[in-house]
Amino acid sequence: MKRYLLTPGPTMISPEVQLEMAKPIIHHRAPEFIPLMEEVRENLKWLFGSKNEVLIFASSGTGAMDGAVTNTLCKGDKALVVDGGKFGERWANICKAYGVSAKVIKVEWGKSVNPSEVAKALEEDRDIKAVLIQASETSTGVVHPVKEIADIVKNYENTILIVDGITAVGVYPLPMDEWGIDVLITGSQKALMLPPGLAFAGVSDKAWKFVEKSDLPKFYFDFKKELKNIKDNQTAYTPAVSLIIGLAQVLREMKKEGLENIYKRHQRLADATREAMKAIGLKLFAPDSPSNAVTSVYSPEGIEAGKIIKYCRDKLGVTITGGQDQAKGKIFRIAHLGYYDRFDIIIAISAIEFALKALNYSFELGAGVKKALEILAE
């Protein structure tokens, strides 16, 4: 059975990148590593929309989230956490682990935060040092209004905006410098179309001032140490060399496609997925502010979402994902980020139609794919 990986990370990897990573390994403290890092540094700045260095860690994305807190804040600091899903919760958990006091804005799962709530919280408590948010909340398929929130945080000299862009960077625009994002994080296994194992953190000038004052304990995720190293085209500790080789190739391919085209492609694939699901009578979990990285869909009445996922995986070879925690069993999630084209969407929708048909859901077989074709035709 052929296998199709249509999850929000790991995402699919292009053959060119796979072959690049399969080449003989090189040593990172050797001359051949230098031009590779020079290229990667420049292209990461391009991707993040920042004049500043983007730090690279051998870790999952969560590592860079951890570092974003420990490098910018101090013991007892207050942080405002937007929690609208599993990854919002994670911000609060990281704060707790390091003695940062998290003021949480709870957002109903499937909804995005109202920027006015952030404005209000900041106005009410001038001691808040950081706003922590997801650009795209992967667990619910929601996009939060980062630009609007950046516009608010900008007015507070003593507050920075820390954005988890793990399923957002490379999916839709998050230009750090232009918008005023202070720390922007992503991981390798999402829109960067690599295996898991690399995390990235872009850091603004404003955030670097926070780093200078930060007194939280850190060692592996030490931003200052990494900044010093990356300027010498190195990382402080052993980098995941083959992933960095792959990253160089990925960034070349992304530059060739162009950011605008990449964002448009994601928009189109997301549109097709959402409309296809509606065409077969399903309800979107995040209809008002859907992320272009992943579409969350309510399973039909009487059909546990796990059954759809299991059928797709076991009978069709198609891996999609379900809901987590409170959304478990209720939703399934179709990813459309990274190395993904219109035919992948058609496969995903076909698979769901096959599964729903087998599970006796009453609908017009083919109606979803037909709708997708209409949107995906030139």
Next chain:
Amino acid sequence: MKRYLLTPGPTMISPEVQLEMAKPIIHHRAPEFIPLMEEVRENLKWLFGSKNEVLIFASSGTGAMDGAVTNTLCKGDKALVVDGGKFGERWANICKAYGVSAKVIKVEWGKSVNPSEVAKALEEDRDIKAVLIQASETSTGVVHPVKEIADIVKNYENTILIVDGITAVGVYPLPMDEWGIDVLITGSQKALMLPPGLAFAGVSDKAWKFVEKSDLPKFYFDFKKELKNIKDNQTAYTPAVSLIIGLAQVLREMKKEGLENIYKRHQRLADATREAMKAIGLKLFAPDSPSNAVTSVYSPEGIEAGKIIKYCRDKLGVTITGGQDQAKGKIFRIAHLGYYDRFDIIIAISAIEFALKALNYSFELGAGVKKALEILAE
């Protein structure tokens, strides 16, 4: 742009086979080659439905066609050639090259031969030594009635049946011994899901008697020499080692799937393709006897087939093929043989719908894919 190879050879290669072939190369006159060849020999017999050895050549399929003529016939012999397409023509050309007198049954492109014509020709000329035919005429997408013809040839002690099964072996049943096929040929880059470079010839007891008497010149494609060698788990000349390593893996996977399931899968994919094309108002080129390897479809009135093919390739990354010679510009061909599942069919049909839409053909976008989904749902 992602690339989708949906042609009748080379066909797609499974990742497992690609990885197998990427392992360090081994030497063919060394002990580790022996168990590999033992396994391959047994599994080729299983695939060909023959108790006899299946010979392996480092060549394209045409090499084994060449050898089938030069090893079984004598100078001045008469052969009956069924010519219903480009590959039928090739049989006649090979005969001509070696001084074999070819009596040709011309079959209209898109049609299959009527077995009674073969019966009549053999009855009229008892000197015919061989009937040369395609099981599947790739250029037109037609299947010829090999079983019926084998039943006829069986009655002639001095005539053998030589079958080009290049796009047929592994697509639908051609059990050599059971049906009485005397020479059966295939190549690696079709249902065997390997890169091009290997050809195969199964040879019946009756055909081996012809080999004993044959006086046509041959060297590289010497069946007797190869038979001697293969019994020692070798080939006479250097084998395409990495392809044989891949072949071993392919045959393992085919045994796991089972011949009956493989044939059923091809039938289903072919059915879906044909019905989808009809659902968008297109006419099949070979409606009466379509091959399960490839579906040939008339391009709509006023649209040159090359435009559809070019659009699919350049705009969508999907490679399908056109017609050859007299069918050039008139038809396009969608392959569905080898490492091919239902989603590949859906991709092919979607691509053609996208192309037809862009070329202003008037039809209901999505109708083809909808029909395919109905057929491909469990």
